[in-house]
Each structure stands twice: as C-alpha cells, then as structure tokens.
Amino acid sequence: MRAERLNDIFAALADPTRRAILARLTAGEATVTELAEPFAMSLPAVSKHLKVLERAGLIARGREAQWRPCRLEADPLKEVADWVEGYRRFWEQSQERYDRLDDYLRQAQEKEEPDEQTTP
Amino acid sequence: MSDLKVVADPGTHEIVITRSFDAPRDLVFKAFTDPEAVAQWWGLRGSETTVDELEARPGGRWRFVQRYGNGGEDGFHGVYHDAVAPERIVYTFEYEGLPGHVLLETITFEEQDGKTLMTDSSVFQSVADRDGMLQSGMESGAAESMDRLEAYLAKKR
Secondary structure: OOOHHHHHHHHHHOOHHHHHHHHHHHOEEHHHHHHHHOOOOOOOHHHHHHHHHOOOOEEEEEOOOOOOEEEEEEHHHHHHHHHHHHHHHHHHHHHHHHHHHHHHHHHHHHHHHHHHHHHO | OOEEEEEEEOOOOOOOEEEEEEEOHHHHHHHHHHHHHHHHHHOOOOOOOOOEOOOOOOOOEEEEEEEEEEEEEEEEEEEEEEEEOOEEEEEEEEEOOOOOOOEEEEEEEEEEEEEEEEEEEEEOOHHHHHHHHHHHHHHHHHHHHHHHHHHHHHHHO
C-alpha cells in the first residue's frame, strides 16, 4: 500500500546519518566499513541504519557474506518526489489563478482611471 | 511578490487560502461575481473559461466551463448560499469530473489601505477529499478517487 510505503521511506529519511549514507551512495557502491568511516559510530550502529534503509527499499545489498556492498535504489526517492510534486502543482495552480486575477484587476483599474478624470 | 498562503491543518476538512490584491474591495468582489469579469481571469493560464450561469444571490446557480488548448474541458458548478457585496460570498463547489464531492467555499474580502485581503475557506466532505485536492489538484484527485471507488466496488462484488 502506497501510504505505508511512504511512511517507511519518510521514516528512513528522517535521520541525518541515513541521509548522509544515501548521499555517499550517490557516488557509487560502498561497504559497511567504508560507510561507517565518516561517522563516530560502531559498525553495528551503522548496520542498524542500513537495515532501516534496506527495509524502505532505499538501498540494496550484495549477496556475498563478507563483502556486501550497498548501493542506492532510486525508485522510492521517485515516489517521494512524486508525492511532493502533487503539492507543488496545487501551490503553483493557486499562484497562477490569483496572478491572473491580479492582471484582471490591474487592467480594470487602468480602464477606470481615464473615466475618473473626465467625470470628477 | 504575491503573499499567497495556503493552510491545511492535518486531519481537518478545510483548506484556507489568503492573499491580498492591489485593488479596492468593490472591484475584487466584482471580479468574483460578475460573469464577464470571471470569464477574464478564472481558471488556469492557457485555458479559457465560459460562464454558463452566475447568479450571485442566495439560491442562485453558477456553472463555469474551462477549456484547454488540447480540446479538453472541465465543468464546475454550484449554488450560492449568500453574496453580500463587497464582503462575502458563500457557495457550494462541485467539479463535474468528480460528481458527488461537494465543497463549501466561503470567501471574505477585507479592505486594508486600498488593498484587499481575500480569505478563501473551502470545507470538504472528508479529510480524504481535502487531501486529494491538496495533493494532486482537482483533476488527478478525481482519477485517484475513481481508483478508490473501483477498488471499493471490486471488494463488494
């Protein structure tokens, strides 16, 4: 179900360490040890973060037991982008409607002004 | 820069839009209630709006048709509950692509130093209707509701 998937994805994204891990993975595959390097964090702690990301479908991990490189999976991020896109559209449509009204009001006032001068 | 603000508190049926216009209140009220005026600005850019009927008085009806460059069109209609020049309009709003989902819209106009502050409250029949509108605009909101209806009917079968 879409709403539940979004819950998992947003929950996974709601952590700075996990977002930093995703950012690192945009540069390519990395092992748990490599991913742990920038953080003052134990390997098990990093593994926990990776599990959350994996459950949300944001990363996939290799098969080999020793060398299980992580890689970014872009599809869930696209779902997030699509979700945001809807709101953006509503916002932009609202802007556009009222911008048109602005134009109408400006024109209507320009038309009125000469009248005011001839009939004071 | 426009000062458009959209407030949709989580779990409520309402969307409140506020925005000010650099025009006197009488003129803004007219822009919403005069058929010729409405046809000139209502709807999205690149579309043309025809006003079929617009009787801004208690019990009066309104119907607008928005036509797009690609030949498509959308109809919208409702009934005025109240129209108090130049302060307030209250009417129902129904998108014909999604019949049965009616919202109640109350627009108030306040004059502030020659400008007009508009407050537009839309109250939907359900939180889901409200969220559908917010999330995807009326049109795709309709598509989603249709999907939901289909799923519901499939379960009942």
